[in-house]
Amino acid sequence: MTVAVEEIRLNLPHIELAAHLYGPEDGQPVLALHGWLDNAMSFARLAPRLPGLRIVALDLAGHGHSGHRAAGASYQLWDYALDVLAVADQLGWQRFALLGHSLGAIVATLLAGAVPERIERLALIDGMFPLTHEPEQAPHQLGEALRAQLALRDKRRPVYASVERAVEARLRGGSPLSREAAELLASRGLTAVAGGYTWRTDPRLTLPSPLRLTRAHAEAFVRAVRCPVDLVIAEQGLPVQRGEWLALLDSLPVRVHRVPGGHHLHLDDEAGAQAVADCFKALSAAP
Template sequence: MRRSSEFLNTNGLDLCVHRFRDDHARPTGLTLLLLHGFLDAGSTWDLVAEPLARAGHDVVAPDLRGFGRSARVGAGSYYYFPDYIADVAALVDALAPARLGVVGHSMGGAVAVYYAGACPGRVERLALLEGMGPPASGPEVAVARVEAWLRQMAGLDRAPRRLSSMQDAIARLEANHPRVPRDVLATRAPLLTREAPDGGLAWAYDPMHRTTSPLLFQVEAFMTFLERIACPTLLVSGGPTGWHPEDEAERVARLKRAEHVELPEAGHMMHWSAAAELAERLGEFFAAGGDAGDAAGAAGKGIAEAAEAAEAAAAASETGSL
């Protein structure tokens, strides 16, 4: 298994891209782009990415702007959703895969919907892991959102959010994600933190992400992107404790070719809490489509074994949205 990280200059920012490849696997020819959720990072896809790579896929997991090791926006700028979509489009162009599958979790799922809807001919298969967008927000809250944004931005301290220790980081993750085993969270914490300039420990994301966006989520517009998605789409639910907007069924109905999988005990952070099962389901889904022929079939056969190997490795190592 080869795991590497590189920085790609994307729309003026250096984005950290994590890549997973297995030189011993039979290549499928499919590149899988994994998009993380809010306050997460591309590196925490590893428990899912490694079994997918062992199945022969080229797996790419970027840290979106302002998250993980990727650059932050400069003073006077902000994080708007179209920026994430433009970054994904630029990354795809830079990587230039002949065949592309996209997986989006939570916020990353919404980014994936916008990209796949805007570029329907570019995505061969799409998987949305509780990534059907945030709750709808009506015009009655527009003024309050801008007021909150202005107030928060005026008092914003962009210094990294400090932690007293790695154990502190693990404890905070545990408080926010009680369904994820502590030993797994212990492997996530180092991926989501970084050394502060004075040598202390801090979360890796830009604190600006925690401010209230001044823009409303326009669910009607979001649905037009869902309608434009042409490829088979896998919807993965973490069960009753996962994230489900009230109008989820209406949103799902806009997809032309939707399949459904539920991991009933996983909860929202399914790529941490049920990584092996999720990797197996994703492997089956991506092996079923496109023109990869025998290579895709081989990937389907190998994914269960690869997922089990990843789960065993995670256990041996004792290792949204935060």
């Protein structure tokens, strides 16, 4: 399925972000947030299946065609949350829906809990809860992050002789996804350099987080959400979304849709994209 897609740039006070724009000008406003190391192409198959929506699919900071954060700045969940609010303000959207996958779904949930007056609805794909740790793990976590930051200065970006080699590398790393999905992400995520191609993503995105929320923190954010929530859980997706948090989900007013497919089911193939779109029909009915 193909529709008209507009490439836009958003000049925020602290960074410039790129995005794909779908849908009519008078459509319901939706900000779409992709997963870690992905980009706006994550929604290339899904967005055309959500009619009546004005979808701005961002390249999150450090991803795709968006800018990288300044030296010394970070890529924490709350940094992305601020970016999203700044984008909404620039677009003139006081209230809007959030469509998120994986990392983007986690950011969307935290934002909906923190500023519930701004968020109309959440549509989440295989993500909702952040990775957590207990307080006693924090010193070790920070130490690992600091050492990794210092070591990054001596690392070089990988260079692939061809786009195909880069796609193969993506297929070998991270969560499983289809070749077509990897090719779509690579079409926006690669840049030509001497000797071949490398990923546009900021290398700092691969560093460990200096601090993680505790489970109590994460649960507090989820319980603070006041808008309707639809959560798609991929049956072959991230185990954390199917395991330890399921009991909490049962106690929350969240509509859970269990759908066959992997973590990138909305991008892997046309059938997966349609299955996810069918779960999110309520987006178009938002007030």
